[in-house]
Amino acid sequence: xxxxxxxxxxxxxxxxNAVRDFNRFYTQRIGVLDPYxxxxxxxxxxxxxxxxxxxxxxxxxxxxxxxxxxxGYLSRILRRFESKGWLARVPSVADARQSLLALTEAGHQxxxxxxxxxxxxxxxxxxxxxxxxxxxxxxxxxxxQRLLAPATTPAPTRTIVLRDPRPGDMGWVVQQHGEIYARExxxxxxxxxxxxxIAGKYLKNFRPDSEKCWIAExxxxxxxxxxxxxxxxxxxxxRMLILAPQxxxxxxxxxxxxxxxxxxxxxxxxxxxxxxxxxxxxARAIYAKRGFQLVKSEPYHGFGxxxxxxxxxxxx
Numbered sequence: 260x261x262x263x264x265x266x267x268x269x270x271x272x273x274x275x276n277a278v279r280d281f282n283r284f285y286t287q288r289i290g291v292l293d294p295y296x297x298x299x300x301x302x303x304x305x306x307x308x309x310x311x312x313x314x315x316x317x318x319x320x321x322x323x324x325x326x327x328x329x330x331g332y333l334s335r336i337l338r339r340f341e342s343k344g345w346l347a348r349v350p351s352v353a354d355a356r357q358s359l360l361a362l363t364e365a366g367h368q369x370x371x372x373x374x375x376x377x378x379x380x381x382x383x384x385x386x387x388x389x390x391x392x393x394x395x396x397x398x399x400x401x402x403x404q405r406l407l408a409p410a411t412t413p414a415p416t417r418t419i420v421l422r423d424p425r426p427g428d429m430g431w432v433v434q435q436h437g438e439i440y441a442r443e444x445x446x447x448x449x450x451x452x453x454x455x456x457i458a459g460k461y462l463k464n465f466r467p468d469s470e471k472c473w474i475a476e477x478x479x480x481x482x483x484x485x486x487x488x489x490x491x492x493x494x495x496x497x498r499m500l501i502l503a504p505q506x507x508x509x510x511x512x513x514x515x516x517x518x519x520x521x522x523x524x525x526x527x528x529x530x531x532x533x534x535x536x537x538x539x540x541x542a543r544a545i546y547a548k549r550g551f552q553l554v555k556s557e558p559y560h561g562f563g564x565x566x567x568x569x570x571x572x573x574x575x
Contacts, residue, residue: 288384300373303328307336308362308370311346316359318351345369398479419511420476421518424484428474429458432484435501444538446562457499461488469495471522475502475511482506485515487522490532495523497533500542507541516545524575531575537567546571 300308303326310322323333337360340346345366348358362370385393401417437451461472466489475483482503488496497519502512523531535542537556555570 303332304336304339305373307333308340308345308366308373311340311360311362312367312370312374316349316361318357318359320357322360340366343369394479401478417509418476418478419509419514421473421515422476424472424474428472428481428484429462431481432499432501433458435484435503436499439501439503440562444564446564450562454499461486461498469526471519473515473518475506475515477506477509477511483511483515485519487519487531493529495519495526495528495531497531512541512545513548516549520549520573520575529575531573533571535569535571537569543569543571546573549573 306326307322307328310317310326314321319330319333319337322328323330326333337346341348343365345363347361347363349361351357351359385396388396433451433455436454437448440446440450441448461470469489471487473485474481483501483506485500486496486498488498490496497516500512500515502515520531531551533546533551535546537543551571551573553569554572556567557569558565558567560566561568
C-alpha cells in the first residue's frame with residue numbers, strides 16, 4: 260500500500276521540512292548518492308541481491324511485494340543478474356507459473372564483499388561517536404523503524420533494562436508523576452509536591468543495606484521507576500511505582516513490583532506495605548495478583564479531587 264493512500268493526521272509544514280532535511284542529510288551521509296558501495300550496482304540492485312542471499316528460494320512475486328518494487332523494474336534487474344550468471348531459476352512445484360530464485364556461487368561471490376563493505380561502513384559511522392552516543396543513535400534508529408513500519412511488519416526486539424538510579428533520575432520520577440497524573444486523572448500540583456517530598460527524603464536518608472530503587476529503561480530511554488523504603492525493621496514500603504504510557508503492556512509494571520517483593524524478602528522484611536488510590540485500577544490489579552491485601556480504605560479530599568486512599572499489605 261502506498262504511503263499516499265494511508266489515513267493521516269494534519270502535518271505542520273515545519274515537520275514536513277524537518278523530514279526532508281533529514282532525508283537529504285542521511286542519504287548523503289551514507290553515500291546513497293554515490294555508486295553504491297563502490298560497485299556499478301544501484302542501491303535497489305544491491306538490496307535485491309541481499310534478499311536473494313538471505314532468503315530460501317523466494318519467488319519474484321514475493322520479492323516485488325516485500326520490497327514494494329514495480330514488477331517490470333524487478334524483472335529487468337533479475338534478467339540482468341541472470342545474464343551475468345548470478346541468478347538461477349527453478350520451477351515451482353506449488354505453482355507452475357512461478358520460478359524459485361536463488362543466487363549461484365558466482366552471485367554469492369559478488370554479494371559477499373558488498374555485504375562486508377556495508378558492515379564496515381556502518382561500523383565506521385558508529386566509531387566516530389562516543390559509546391553513549393553510539394547507543395543513542397541506534398536507539399533513535401529503532402524508534403524511527405518502529406514508528407514507520409507497517410502494522411504487519413514484526414517490530415524490532417525491544418531492550419528493557421532495570422538499573423540503579425543516577426543523578427537526575429529523581430527529578431525525572433517527580434516530573435513523570437506530575438505530568439501523568441495531571442493528564443490522566445486531572446490531579447493538581449499538590450500530588451507533584453507530595454512525590455517531590457518523598458523523593459527528596461528518600462535521597463537524603465537513603466539506606467543502601469535496606470532500601471532500593473529501580474529505574475526502568477526501554478531502548479535506552481527512562482520509562483519507569485519503583486522504590487523500596489524502610490518503614491521499620493520488619494516492614495518495607497513499596498513507593499512511587501510509575502510507568503510511562505509508551506512502556507505499558509510489556510509486563511514492566513509487574514516486573515518492577517516483583518523486584519520489590521524479592522528484594523524485601525531477601526533483606527528479611529516480614530511485611531510489605533503500600534498506599535494507593537481506589538481509582539488506580541491497573542496498579543491495584545498488579546498488587547492483588549501478587550497477594551497484597553487491602554487492609555484500610557479511607558475517603559479524603561486531595562490533589563483537587565474527592566478520592567479514596569487505600570493501604571495494602573503483603574506478608575512476606
